[in-house]
Every structure is written in structure tokens, then in C-alpha cells.
Amino acid sequence: MKKCIACGMPMKSPEDYPLGDTTKNYCKYCAKPDGSMQNYEEKLTSMTEFVVKTQGLDRQVAEESAAYMLSKLPAWKKERS
Amino acid sequence: MKKREQQRQQTRATILSAAEHIYASNGFVQSSTQLIAKEAGVAHGTVFLHFQSQEKLILAVINVLGTDITTRIHESAKQSHSLADVLRTHLTAIEIHESIYSHLIMDMPQLPKEAQQTVIGIQSIIAHHFDQVLNQLKKEKQMKDLPISFIFNTWIGLIHYYLTNCGLFAPHGSVLAIYKDELILNFLKLLEVDKS
Numbered sequence: 001m002k003k004c005i006a007c008g009m010p011m012k013s014p015e016d017y018p019l020g021d022t023t024k025n026y027c028k029y030c031a032k033p034d035g036s037m038q039n040y041e042e043k044l045t046s047m048t049e050f051v052v053k054t055q056g057l058d059r060q061v062a063e064e065s066a067a068y069m070l071s072k073l074p075a076w077k078k079e080r081s
Numbered sequence: 082m083k084k085r086e087q088q089r090q091q092t093r094a095t096i097l098s099a100a101e102h103i104y105a106s107n108g109f110v111q112s113s114t115q116l117i118a119k120e121a122g123v124a125h126g127t128v129f130l131h132f133q134s135q136e137k138l139i140l141a142v143i144n145v146l147g148t149d150i151t152t153r154i155h156e157s158a159k160q161s162h163s164l165a166d167v168l169r170t171h172l173t174a175i176e177i178h179e180s181i182y183s184h185l186i187m188d189m190p191q192l193p194k195e196a197q198q199t200v201i202g203i204q205s206i207i208a209h210h211f212d213q214v215l216n217q218l219k220k221e222k223q224m225k226d227l228p229i230s231f232i233f234n235t236w237i238g239l240i241h242y243y244l245t246n247c248g249l250f251a252p253h254g255s256v257l258a259i260y261k262d263e264l265i266l267n268f269l270k271l272l273e274v275d276k277s
């Protein structure tokens with residue numbers, strides 16, 4: 001099964017892909033409205049906001065954790081050494 | 082060449098499962114790498130050949146645990162997606178690893194920052210499934226209008242309270258085996274909109 005290179009989510013059906021395009025290696029949550037992939041800053045911000053919204057964590061803690069999670073993913077390995 | 086790589090992978094897996102076993106019975110902080118090496122039947126140095134440090138080994142074990150829990154939730158989300166299903170799958174996944182999971186949450190403040198961040202990552206995936214079902218229920222006005230972080234933390238707090246005090250709730254076995262159904266049922270009732 002393919003996993004999104006930008007957030008790690010498993011992609012099983014066409015609806016998990018941006019605009020249903022199963023040739024992409026990133027998911028719909030990591031795409032911009034036009035279907036192209038978000039950049040590192042955009043993904044870091046959206047993931048941080050998601051952690052704050054769902055887990056209620058301090059923003060700084062949430063951002064550090066989001067950066068750590070992203071550093072483990074193929075799309076962002078080079079962003080943080 | 083291929084055979085050597087296979088052997089290397091095999092040894093790595095043996096150490097990993099020995100570590101899981103030791104952490105599940107003694108916790109993450111108390112367990113020595115000597116004990117893990119002994120359990121795995123390898124020389125002490127071999128552990129560090131594969132995992133560099135105690136810290137790295139702990140992280141690898143947490144990753145395996147997290148991957149298993151989140152995979153189960155992803156898998157079940159495919160078939161059905163009600164809040165009751167998400168809660169049940171979550172508790173069933175934790176129940177399978179109840180001992181190591183309980184040690185993880187109890188030892189968390191003493192573990193390296195990366196371990197905490199890994200756990201936040203695992204919770205994020207669970208929260209993603211919460212978010213999806215809760216949004217739907219809120220839209221259909223079937224659920225009280227509470228912030229998702231409050232609902233999620235109330236759920237996590239509830240489970241973790243039972244797990245960290247397992248000696249009070251289930252001194253002779255699995256807390257979740259006994260309380261799972263009750264916790265799910267009452268949590269759902271708590272969120273339900275009063276229809277009368």
C-alpha cells in the first residue's frame with residue numbers, strides 16, 4: 001500500500017488522493033486546491049494547527065512535534081538534519 | 082551478501098521483540114540493555130550495533146507500537162466510520178498492547194523528547210479519525226457542540242486514568258477487557274444531544 005510521502009497517511013482508495021489522481025505520491029490533505037503538493041512551510045503550519053485544534057497543545061510544543069514528525073517522512077528528510 | 086542482510090534484519094527483529102517484551106513487563110525506564118540482550122540471546126554489544134543507543138531502541142519500539150495501533154484504526158476506518166467504531170478500534174488496539182502502552186504513558190515524562198513527540202504523532206493519527214467522524218456528527222446535530230480537543234482529551238484522559246491506575250480497577254488482569262464496553266457506551270452518551 002502507498003503511503004503519502006508528505007504526511008505518512010496510507011492511501012487506499014482514489015478518494016485519498018488529490019483530485020482522485022492515484023499517480024500522485026501525496027494525499028489530498030497535503031495538496032493545494034489545484035492538486036499540487038504543499039511546500040514544507042505550508043505543511044508545517046497546517047500540521048501544527050491540526051495538533052493545536054485536536055489535542056489542544058501549546059503552539060510551540062505542537063510546532064516542534066509537527067517538525068519532528070515531518071522530519072521522518074520522505075518528502076521532508078532534507079528539511080531538518 | 083543477500084543472506085547476510087537477511088541475518089542482520091533477523092537479529093534486529095529479535096532484539097526489537099525482546100525489547101518490547103522487557104519494556105512491557107518492566108517499563109521503559111527500569112529496563113537495562115543488558116537484560117534485553119540476554120532476552121534476545123545476543124551479546125550486549127550487538128544491541129548497540131543495531132540501535133546505537135538505549136534511546137534509539139526505545140524510539141524504535143514506540144514506533145512499532147504506534148504503527149500497529151494506527152494501522153488498525155486506518156484499516157477499520159475503511160469499512161465503517163462511526164464514532165463507536167473509532168472508539169472500539171482504538172481501545173481494542175491498545176488492549177492488544179495494554180502492558181507496554183501503560184508503561185509508556187506512565188514513563189512518558191522521563192523519556193526523551195523524541196519519544197513524547199512520537200506519541201503526539203500517534204495521537205495525531207487517532208485524532209484525525211476522531212475529527213472526521215465528529216465533524217459529520219456535528220453537521221447532523223447528533224452531538225453536543227464541544228471543541229474537538231476537549232472531546233479527544235477527555236477520551237484519552239479517561240483511558241489513561243484507568244490504565245495508570247490498573248491496580249485499582251483490575252488488579253488481576255486487563256483493565257480494558259473489563260471496562261472497554263462500559264467506557265465506550267458512557268462516553269457516547271456523554272456526547273449525545275439530549276433528544277427529549
Ligand SMILES: [Zn+2]
Pocket residue numbers: 004005006007008009026027028029030
Ligand atoms: Zn499527506
